Amino acid sequence: MANDKQEQASMKAIAAEAGVTLSTVSRILNNKAEKYAEATRVRVREIADRMKYRPNALVHAMQTGVTRTAGVMVPTEGLFHSQILTGIHESFLDRETLLLLSWNSRTLNKKDDTLERRLIHQLLDRRVDGVILRPSCEEFESSYFEEIWERNIPLILVDREMKNFKTDFAGTDDIAGGRTAAEHLIGLGHRRLLFIGVGEQVSTSRGREEGFRQVLSKTAKARGNALNFDEADAPQRLMEVLREPQRPTAICCYADPIAENVAKLVMEAGFSIPGDLSIMGFGNQQAVSEIPRLTSLDQKPFMIGQIAADMYFDRVYNKSQNAPQRRLIEPVLLPRASTSTPKAKAKR
Amino acid sequence: MANDKQEQASMKAIAAEAGVTLSTVSRILNNKAEKYAEATRVRVREIADRMKYRPNALVHAMQTGVTRTAGVMVPTEGLFHSQILTGIHESFLDRETLLLLSWNSRTLNKKDDTLERRLIHQLLDRRVDGVILRPSCEEFESSYFEEIWERNIPLILVDREMKNFKTDFAGTDDIAGGRTAAEHLIGLGHRRLLFIGVGEQVSTSRGREEGFRQVLSKTAKARGNALNFDEADAPQRLMEVLREPQRPTAICCYADPIAENVAKLVMEAGFSIPGDLSIMGFGNQQAVSEIPRLTSLDQKPFMIGQIAADMYFDRVYNKSQNAPQRRLIEPVLLPRASTSTPKAKAKR
DNA sequence: ATGAAAGCGCTAACAT
DNA sequence: ATGTTAGCGCTTTCAT
Secondary structure, rough: OOOOOOOOOHHHHHHHOOOOOHHHHHHOOOOOOOOOOOHHHHHHHHHHOOOOOOOOHHHHHHHHOOEEEEEEEOOHHHHHHHHHHHHHHHHHOOOEEEEEOOOOOOOOOOOHHHHHHHHHHHHHHOOOOEEEOOOOOOOOOOHHHHHHHHHHHHEEEOOOOOOOOEEEEEOOOOOOHHHHHHHHHHOHHHHEEEEEEEOOOOOHHHHHHHHHHHHHOOOOEEEEEEOOOOOOOHHHHHHHHHOOOOOOEEEOOOHHHHHHHHHHHHOOOOOOOOOOOOOOOOOOOOOOOOOOOEEEEEOHHHHHHHHHHHHHHHHHHOOOOOOOOEEEEOOOEEEOEEEEEOOOOOOO | OOOOOOOOOHHHHHHHHHHOHHHHHHHOOOOOOOOOOOHHHHHHHHHHHHHOOOOHHHHHHHHHHHOOEEEEEOOOOOOHHHHHHHHHHHHHOOOOOEEOOOOOOOOOOOOOOOOHHHHHHHHOOOOOOOEEEEOOOOOOOHHHHHHHHHHOOEEEEEEOOOOOOOOOEEEOOOOHHHHHHHHHHHHOOEEEEEEEEEEOOOOOHHHHHHHHHHHHHHHOOOOOEEOOOOOOOOOHHHHHHOOOOOOOEEEOOOOOHHHHHHHHHHHHOOOOOOOOEOOOOOOOOOOOOOOOOOOOEEHHHHHHHHHHHHHHHHHHHHOOOOOOOEEEEEEEEEEEOOOOOOOOOOOO
């Protein structure tokens, strides 16, 4: 009862069985064999079938230097990221390319990149043709990627850009999204706005805040402030802001999970949504929760994934030499119950 | 401006540079070299570092027959499946094993398995050590898996079992879940129940319905029926059932997406939830929607993934010879707004 | 129409 | 303390 992985039938075995040499088998099975006798061809093929021969892609890869395998470092947690992955996969499906998946699920936004490096090594050692990656932190030393870069292995970034690094990138048009959000709230009649992000270091938060501010700076109608929800005292700070007489009547959060937290906090503090306070998020990824259905912006993550895959193919197999591309998807507003005209139910 | 993938430094190159032989380099870099002169060791290591040497895992795999790579055929769409994937990944992260990912995202529940076979070939050709797979259809000819099976490559099934196939399986305890659901509704006071599934062929639907019926058959209090939502006229059939004088007051759907559809339908037909009709689902995967927060059962998909990964390691690297295991996770009820005492707001 | 042999990057058994 | 050699599965060049 041997259970070791069955000896996979090799060309050598087929050759022995057929009474020909290895090279004969190789040429016939690879259709590089116009010269062979019909009988030989049929016999070899028949034996290969019977022995359930399957080519060894490892050997092929070793010889040609091409694995038809992409290293993919993208989270699978949450709807947004798994949609990106789904988009990548969908594009790969018809191109005979597989995803070698592994991402840092442990240390988000930490500057320590030891795990990341280990994962990159695992991918590189397996000789992936290229890498698609969502940085778990945007502030790593540039050395983070050097290992990939120096080997001339194409690198495509998704969702988040790196500060000091110029590569292909597919992601959200955060500035446009920030603008859309501000315009939505101002359009509803709000005059005092608040943007809640996670600080300057995260490009998506930064970009959305920038778009948000752009609109405010161009209109006299409304004004606004920003708050960093990553700081420990953020909840208290938020409450202080909301106790001011000239408190904001609408909040735009840089992402839905933050918006959900904020919504819970303010509801506990006695505010009604959207009556007293409109709240919106980004990403269309609200979980089932007690709070009203969240106005949000759909970032089209599936499309982002597909675009990243296209960029990958262009670099890896078309050997494109163009300057690094930057392809941004404009997010789409989904107005829902959590935003409305200010004080809809109050005095006015 | 050559852009071809950089020649990765090889041991051969290091040997040349260091003026020693290949085997010297091999032994030193693999720490099988107590005998070597300190000077040689240091020099070789130093040169390897300088040349950014990385071992070629393809070659290693070819020689040893072990790739430390698992073939994973699990969908990434939706919270439930991506949680399974996340669980698998989490378990693999510390075990130096990578996921080669590819699944049939095209043909759900279709008996045609050509795409599936292609994907399996892609995995097999890359010599994965084992396969974790969620069947896209439970009714394939057994030949579907034969290719994996015959090669003695361990196969772990997740989420759905195959009818005629005995392998390791990690999934939901559907019967227990069905019971829990029925007990929840009866406990709330409902006496006429309806189960909405997708027919006999899908094991998860079948199991949940079975558990549901078990409870009904053991009590005189309540009775119930079932409806197959996969049939084209299901919506009409549902409406007919709801127009009967003795109509059900509570519906259990075999999965949340179905529950959402059903909820929309009945709300459009003028029923209120949960006032006129309690509705519940399975899987805790409700999307943002107009309907009330759905009572559901959490199937713990992350745990399912982790268990599958454990089974994988047991078979693949511990060479476990035990009979196929069947590990079921009992789902946990999450009572929410969509279910309540019958006619809470009506006459009674 | 087919065989022989070198080589891909590396390990391991066998020298010296 | 280090070198030589065969071999893993296969492709390809060079014979015959």
